[in-house]
Structure formats: structure tokens, C-alpha cells
Amino acid sequence: MTAEQTPPPRRRTVDVALESRLRRWTIEDQDGQVTLIDSAAVPAGEPFAGDVPLHVGYGGVMRIAVLAGGAADLERVLRRAVLASGAELVLLLHANDARSFTERAAALRDARPDLVLVLAAERREADRIVDLVEALRFGCADQSPAPRVVVAGDAHAALRLKAAAATFAVELLSDPRRPDGLSAFAHRGRDFRRGTDPNVVLRDEALEELARLVAARGSDALVVDVSGGSTSLVRASVRGAVTAAHVAPLGSGVAADRTVVRAGLDGVRRWIPWSIDAPTMLERVFNRARWPDAVAAEASALALEIALAHEATSHAHADAAAAGMADALRDAPITIVTGAAASFTRVAHTALVAIDGLASRRPTTLYRDADEGLVALAAVAAHIRSAGGDPASAVGDELARRLVPIALVVPVTPGRRSRLRVNGIEHRADELVPGAFFSVRHRGDADVEVTGTPVKTRGTAGELGIIIDARGRPLALPARDAERIPALVKWFAALDLAVTGLS
Amino acid sequence: MGWQYGRWVVDHPLPLGASARPEVGATVRAGDPLATGSLLGSPIRVDGARRLGVEPRDIDRVARVPVGANVARGTVLARTGRRFARAVTAPVDGRLVHRSHEGDFYVAPITGSWTVRASMDGTVTRSDDATVSVEGSAWSLSAVAAYGPDAFGELALGVDAPSDALSPARVDVRMHGKILVGGARIAAEAITRAHACDVAGLVAGAAPAGGLRVVYGDDVTASGSATIEDRPTILCLIGFGSGPLPNEIYRPFVSFSGRRAAINVASARLFVFAPEALLDGTVEAPALVLAGDFGGVRALEGPTSLTGVTHFASDAYCEGLSTKDGVVPIPNVLPYDAPR
Numbered sequence: 001m002t003a004e005q006t007p008p009p010r011r012r013t014v015d016v017a018l019e020s021r022l023r024r025w026t027i028e029d030q031d032g033q034v035t036l037i038d039s040a041a042v043p044a045g046e047p048f049a050g051d052v053p054l055h056v057g058y059g060g061v062m063r064i065a066v067l068a069g070g071a072a073d074l075e076r077v078l079r080r081a082v083l084a085s086g087a088e089l090v091l092l093l094h095a096n097d098a099r100s101f102t103e104r105a106a107a108l109r110d111a112r113p114d115l116v117l118v119l120a121a122e123r124r125e126a127d128r129i130v131d132l133v134e135a136l137r138f139g140c141a142d143q144s145p146a147p148r149v150v151v152a153g154d155a156h157a158a159l160r161l162k163a164a165a166a167t168f169a170v171e172l173l174s175d176p177r178r179p180d181g182l183s184a185f186a187h188r189g190r191d192f193r194r195g196t197d198p199n200v201v202l203r204d205e206a207l208e209e210l211a212r213l214v215a216a217r218g219s220d221a222l223v224v225d226v227s228g229g230s231t232s233l234v235r236a237s238v239r240g241a242v243t244a245a246h247v248a249p250l251g252s253g254v255a256a257d258r259t260v261v262r263a264g265l266d267g268v269r270r271w272i273p274w275s276i277d278a279p280t281m282l283e284r285v286f287n288r289a290r291w292p293d294a295v296a297a298e299a300s301a302l303a304l305e306i307a308l309a310h311e312a313t314s315h316a317h318a319d320a321a322a323a324g325m326a327d328a329l330r331d332a333p334i335t336i337v338t339g340a341a342a343s344f345t346r347v348a349h350t351a352l353v354a355i356d357g358l359a360s361r362r363p364t365t366l367y368r369d370a371d372e373g374l375v376a377l378a379a380v381a382a383h384i385r386s387a388g389g390d391p392a393s394a395v396g397d398e399l400a401r402r403l404v405p406i407a408l409v410v411p412v413t414p415g416r417r418s419r420l421r422v423n424g425i426e427h428r429a430d431e432l433v434p435g436a437f438f439s440v441r442h443r444g445d446a447d448v449e450v451t452g453t454p455v456k457t458r459g460t461a462g463e464l465g466i467i468i469d470a471r472g473r474p475l476a477l478p479a480r481d482a483e484r485i486p487a488l489v490k491w492f493a494a495l496d497l498a499v500t501g502l503s
Numbered sequence: 504m505g506w507q508y509g510r511w512v513v514d515h516p517l518p519l520g521a522s523a524r525p526e527v528g529a530t531v532r533a534g535d536p537l538a539t540g541s542l543l544g545s546p547i548r549v550d551g552a553r554r555l556g557v558e559p560r561d562i563d564r565v566a567r568v569p570v571g572a573n574v575a576r577g578t579v580l581a582r583t584g585r586r587f588a589r590a591v592t593a594p595v596d597g598r599l600v601h602r603s604h605e606g607d608f609y610v611a612p613i614t615g616s617w618t619v620r621a622s623m624d625g626t627v628t629r630s631d632d633a634t635v636s637v638e639g640s641a642w643s644l645s646a647v648a649a650y651g652p653d654a655f656g657e658l659a660l661g662v663d664a665p666s667d668a669l670s671p672a673r674v675d676v677r678m679h680g681k682i683l684v685g686g687a688r689i690a691a692e693a694i695t696r697a698h699a700c701d702v703a704g705l706v707a708g709a710a711p712a713g714g715l716r717v718v719y720g721d722d723v724t725a726s727g728s729a730t731i732e733d734r735p736t737i738l739c740l741i742g743f744g745s746g747p748l749p750n751e752i753y754r755p756f757v758s759f760s761g762r763r764a765a766i767n768v769a770s771a772r773l774f775v776f777a778p779e780a781l782l783d784g785t786v787e788a789p790a791l792v793l794a795g796d797f798g799g800v801r802a803l804e805g806p807t808s809l810t811g812v813t814h815f816a817s818d819a820y821c822e823g824l825s826t827k828d829g830v831v832p833i834p835n836v837l838p839y840d841a842p843r
Contacts, residue, residue: 020842021834100545102600102611106519109633130605138601138609139519142633164604257724264721279713283744284797286712286725290647290742290843295821295832297795302817304797345818 006030011037013053014379016372017203019228019254019292020044024053025376034380034395036402039371052199056372056379058230059193059202061248062087065113065147067132069125070096074177078119079323081176085189086204086230086246087115093135095128104132105139113140113147115192117185118165119176120157129157133164141167150188152176201379204232204246207338209385210378211236213399214334216392222332222364224354225375226309226341228253228292231316233329243328245320252308252340257289263311270477271307271356273488276300306349309341313357331362333459336403338369347406347463348495355409355467359475363448363457366407366464373402407439407464408446408457414470415452422466423447436470438494464495504840505644505788506755508779512638513623513767515653518731519543520600520617521632522571529630531621533765533776534655537635542615547594552606554591555583559606566602571632573598573613580608617731622653622765624776641774642759642782644740644752645840646706648727649771650719651736654682654704658756658764658775661705662686665753669707671696678702682764682773684756687747694718694735704736704766706756706773708746709799715743729768738766738773741791741839742800749802751788752839758782788839792831801828803836 009030016023022044026037064087066078075092082089091111093104116136120129133149140147149165151158152173162170173188174181194200207223214221215236225232230248249255250262260268265278268285284304288294296302320329341353350368369375377398381391412418414434420427423446430438432450442461449456478484517524517538524538531537552559566581568574574593582590593599597612625639661669661683669685671692678700685693685707691714697705715723718735725743740748762777790803795815805827813823813830821832837843 101548101609102519102543102546105601109519130603134601134603134609137604140633142631144633166604257726261722261724279711280744280798282712282716283799286743287793287797287800289725291793291797291835291837292843293834294793294797295815295819295834296797296817297815297819297821297832297835299817300796302819345820 012051013048014376015053015055016376016379017044017055017057021293022046023372023376024048025373027376027380029394032394033397034377035398036373036377039373039376054379054383055197055200056203056206056375057200058227058248059086059190059200060195061114062189062193063090063112063114064088064117064189065091065093065108065111065115065136066117066119067093067129067136068095068117068119069121069129070094071121074119074121076322076324077177077182078117079319080325081117081182081185083245083247083319083323083325084182084186086193086202086248087189088248093132095125095132097132101131101135101138104135108136108139109143112143115189116147116149116168118149118151118161120153120161121177123154123157126154126157126160129161130164133161136165137167148192150185152181152185201382203227203230203375204244205382206375206379207232207234208236208242208244209382209391210234210336210338210374212240212242213378213381213392213395214336214403216240219333221334221336222329223336223338224313224341224358225337225339226312226353227251227339229255231312233316233320235328235332243325245316245323245325245329247316247319250312250315252305252312253294254289254292255312256285256308259308259312259315260285262315268304268307268311270484271310271488272303273485273492274303275481275485302344302349305340306344306353309353310357313341313353314359317358330358330360331364333362333364334367335360335364335409336367336369336374338372338375342368342370348492351407351409351464351467351495352491355469356475359473360409361411361473363408363410363455363459365405365459366409366462367403367405370402374399377402405460405462407467408442408448408459408461409467409469410448410450410455410457411469411473412450412453412455413472414450418450418452420468421449421451430468432468432470434470434472436468437491438468439464440466440468442466467495504838505752505786506642506782506784507644508640508642508782508784510638510640511623511643511772511774512628512636513774514629514769515619515621515635515637516729516769517619517633517635518617520598522573524630524635525627527627527630529627530625531627531637532624533621533763533774535621536618537621537637538619540617541598541613542617543598543600543611544614546597546600546609546611548603549580549591549594549608549610551581551591551602551608555581555589557583557606559604562602562606568599570599570602574610580610619731620653620655622655622767623774640779641776642755642779643775644773646738646740646771646773647742647843648725649729649736649738649766649768650715650723650727651704651734651768652730652732653768654736654766656681656703656764658682658684658759658762660684660756660760665708665748665750669693669705674700674702676700682706682766686753688745689714689737691717694737698735702735704738706738706740706766708740708748709742709744710737710739712743727768727771736766736768738771742793745799747801749789749804751786755782790836790838792826793835793837795831795835
């Protein structure tokens, strides 16, 4: 009788796309358990010997134009559909748009959409939306490749619109106002961006899987991903429902210039803790945008990237708010930061981006990814799920090892007699007054209570301890440099001291 | 790489309303009108198939005017040939711009005209209402971004050395119609002065991003923007802020001075129409280095050596490269023609 030999572990590679480079992870699969082994940053296209790697990428750019009726609630639904699909909304034309037929056609031609979503919520809107489709035919008839058209909404109107757009490739989808329609549209968009390679997992899908896996452990989870060219906010509930906003192009790297267009120069500059003139900052932003995977070698460049990450986060949240997802994508008991915002050397910088960018009103335990490990793990899980398997058992142990909390963040509006209690012990070292921002040294689980306020929470603190944020919401920065810069320096110092103070 | 002689295909996107464009196979010259068209006013929709009592798919059979044709008020657009004829006529002078899938006609008044000029000497390889493509041979230099309309003219040097900035004092009306080559930087004032002096275009290592914002608006990005309006044309070769040109890039400008050239904004390329033998095409441009504060781009010159994982002033740890100007992160060094 011989003992049955354990099969050797199977090694695979997961390539997580950065801007022009890759974070190449080696993973080991033994007895159905996935473990992350090691990683390295390599140039994209570097040859690889072995199985075809699983590639986590952004997919192709999908420029989307929307032709729809004029109802305000419809716009919210459309924005939600576009945010879920990760597409770039290049044009939104309502049936009551004041522009002439020619101007609408010119706008569609200039927008060069890859996909056009035509939505008629009611039958009586069909006539006016047919006019928009005629403008599409006039403007984009000779576009190469021709845009694809997706028609949705009222069944009768949809058939009329389909006939009007017959010179293009047209498909009918469920109404995106229904959850199944929203999901179908998001999948359609992702199929377009992914292409036909079965070994590609879109970063959006990996982030949603990460949120789902973490939420399955018992608490709703929010993933905040700021990358060079895109920003995502994803929330998963314990029951597995996912709400997501994937905004592109908006980020701290190759989309830095687009972030500045959205936020304005002063919007970005206000987060830099020293004085900098606008033209100088704009030149740095433009150079960064045209230099994929550039490394900030000097403190001024790092401060710029942090400022861009702040604004990318808050504008992604603003987009989510315009789509009616404001609270869902801000206040969760667990927040995980991934991407470029998680790659700053100092943990405190990541924490500041998440705290200030989201300006959440609820306590949250903050985590951050290291070297895109959680994203790689989630991509493996998404791959398993798409093949019909259960990813939780395969990646659950490794996920638990990799999820290390960095801080418990407690936003609070203190009263005159409010006292901070951590695990029942009153904290007197820092003054709890409106405007205060400080960190209490602590590691591990903590019960935090602020007397005289509704704050009574339990979470897990890490390297940065428990961060008490009494600066108020919405977070207001002084306009004048003479007040703004000392405030920022104080906030930076509050967290850095906590880092250096820990043994 | 840097300067390259070869065959290039240049696309020229057309605005709406093209009325004349070359046939495929036609020969064109950079700067010559390639396509012309009309600026259209708000069109009037005229009932077609319903009024004529025909099916929309039969409207072709009864139409008398092709889409795209100019029409005078009262021109018969379509007519049924029955004994009791029914006709549809143009309500205004203008152009029949579109026919709907339901068989209706759109007639738009003409409010102006536009012209798109070729930015390549060569042969037309595609011609439709959306794009005309021209294939030809030329010396070419890729750039990081371009702004404004396509530009054509003789190349002229505006600086004495590749590290000089193009100053407003060097721009005057004698530069009219020329493409002016700056060095490391174009002063913001030089952009507006060049436009006032009718200079065709400006080429330099870098342009001031703040100046671009003033000229092209707050929405301007680092990717450049092609326009057809009357704006200055700027080609940024290596970056923004300051970008001293390496000699391998600057010297050919001296050789090309006085030659015809074109800036194609959509592809951010400079084309120079000069014989292939004029330059040694095997000369490689040096790699480029992004400044540690992202404030400028320069050529990598002098001896270099790897320093391994290095701790930088920003607290970042990264593989470094020792250069004559200090240690730089490896990702901040890219070949001249690297996609970015």
C-alpha cells in the first residue's frame, strides 16, 4: 500500500495592467486554494514562458452617446447605466435639445461614438427620438467603424427606433430602468471593451468581485480605486448586490489632465500643502498625463498626485451622486483603497485621499491594497465565477491574510461636552472640538464612542490607529493660502505623527 | 528613432456638408484645398413619401434630386408620375442634406463654406463624406501633442540653439505663412504674436500649458486638439513647460530650413517634403527623461548606470538610473518614440 502523493502546486501568472507597465503576480493553486506568491513590475508585452497569463486590464475605450427622452429621472438612470458599464459618455442628447438637426448631427460626428444608446421611456416620445436617430444617420453614416446602436425602452417605440436606425448594427436590450436591463447594458458594454480574449478580466469586474468577496464576510464593503486613467467606486452588500460607478477618463496619471478639466486648477491645487502657481502646476499635470507610469521622484510631484487622487475620488462620487447613488457609494463600514491611490509609500497619504475624497459621514474601517495583490486575487475569483465555480472557498483564506486594516476612521460632529471613549476608556490626549483631526494610537478591534453624539461604533484599527475627524461635512478648505496651507499641513502632520509614533 | 523618411497615410476628417472632394487615386499637394463644403443652417423637414403616397422604400424611384445637391426654392425634390401628379418641392434655397428612413426630405439653407486642405503630398486612398485619406512620402517627426488647425508653409528657424526659447521679439510679419521652429519652449506671448503676424504654425520642444489654456480654452488637455477655426497651430515635440531639443532632432531642422512642411494636428506629426537623401535617417534620437517634479522633459545625455532600487526624495522606492543630472526613476526614462 502506498500513500497517495499530493499533486504539486499549480502556478499561474496574473498580469495587472498599470498605465503602460504590468504588475505581474505569480499565484499558486494547491488543493483548490489560491495563494499569491510574489510580484514584479514589468514592461507591457514582456515575453512570458508558461501558461497564458490571466490579464487584468482596462479594456478598450468605449465612447458612448445617448439619445433619450427629456425626463429628469431618465437621465439619472442613463447615467447609472453608463457608470456601470465603464464607458466614456461623450454626448447626451435629449429629445428636447434646443439645437437644430444639423447641429445635433455635427455634435454626433465630432463625438465619434462607438456605441449609441437610444432610449424611449414612453411611446409618445418615439417621434422626437426618431429625429435624433435621423441626426445620427446624417452625422455618422460614413464613420468607420460605424457605431453600434442599442435600443431600449417601451416595446413599440423601440421597434420604431430600431427601424429608423437600420443602417447601423442595431440590437434591442431590456429597459435599463429595470435592474436586469441595467445589468444587461453593463455586460454589453463590458463585452465591447473586453474583446474576445477569454483570459482578460476587466479591472471593473475584478473590483466588483473584490467588493463582493469582502462583503460576503459579513459587512458591506466599498472599494475605492483611483488609477492613472480611471476611478471606480464599488459597493457590495452582504447579500451580494453590487452598486458601481466606473468613471473614465478620470484619474491621477494618464488622465490627470482630464481630472484638472473636471475639477479646475484651483480644485486640484487646494490639496497641495504649499503655494504653487497655476501655470507651473498645469505643466506638471500635462507632462504627467503624457508619461504613463511616471514615478514622482520629488515631493512636489507626489503632492500633485495626491491632490489629483483627492479630486478624482470626489468627482467620481459626484458622478455617482448625479446618478442617484451618493450615499451607497460613500458610507460603508469597510472601505478598501486600491490602485494608484493605494500605492503611495506612506499609508497616511492613502488614508487622506479616502477620507477627504469621499467625505463619508459614517465610521469605516480602512484597508489598502499592496502592489495590486487584492485586485489580482479578485481577478482570479472573477475568472472562477465566470466558469461557474465558487470563488469564496478558493481565495477566501488568502483574502483574509491580505486584508490588513490601516485605520478606523470616525467622522464626528462633537458637542461642547463630548468625550471620546475607546474601549470604554476616555481619551484626553487630544482635544475633541469642531475642526479637530487627530489619530489615537491603537491596533486591533476597538469600540469607539463619542458622548453626546450618535457615534458608537466598532471597527478595527491598524497602522494609523483610530482617526477622529471632526472637521465637519462637507469638508471645507479655506480659500486663502495663508489659512489653507497651515490647515493642510496640520492634517498631514496628524497622520504622519501617528505613523512615526508607532513602534 | 526621431526623424523618419517613409510613406504615411494622413486622414483628414471632414465637417458635415461636403460638396466637393477628390476621387480615390487623385494626386494632391500639401496646402492645396482637398475638400470643400457648406456650413448649414437649421434644416426644414419636408414630408416626402407620405405626401406622395408611396412607400418610404420607393422614394428613390420618385426622387428627382440626389442627397447633397444644391436646390433653389421650388425645385421639385420628388414627384409621382401618375396622371394626377403629386410633387414635393424645396421650401427654401439651400441644400438637400438628408432623407429620412420614412422618406422625408431635409433641406437646409447654406450659411457659409468651409475648406479642408491637404497636409500631405500624395495620392488619395479614401474619400467619403467623413474622411479623405492621403498617402505619400515625406520626412516626419512625431510629437507629443498638437493644437489648432492643420498648418502648411516653409520651415524657418526662430532660435539660434536647441535650448533657446522662442521669444516674441523673433516673430514678425516676415514670418508670414511659415512654420516657425522654436527650441526648448515657446513663450506664451510668442503664440499670440505669431498668430497676429499670420505665422502658419509653431514647433518647439515644449509649450507653456498655461498659455495653451489661454489660447484654446479651459478644456484643453495634454492630448492636443484639432480645430478648423482660425487659431494658432502649435506642435509640442517632447513635452510641456521646458523641453530642450536634442541635437539629433534639432540639426535636421537646420537642414530642412526653407523646405515645405505641414503639421497634421490629428496625428500630432510634422511632415517635411524634402528628398530622402538630404538626411541620414539612421541617426537615433536619444531617450527622454521626465523631470522629478514633472516640470519638464529633457534628452538623456552622457554616461548612465543602473543604481538598483533607490529611495527618492518623495519617499518612493524604485529602480534608478544614474545620469549626469542625478538619479532618475527608470519609468521616467522613455525612448523618444515610445507611445505616450
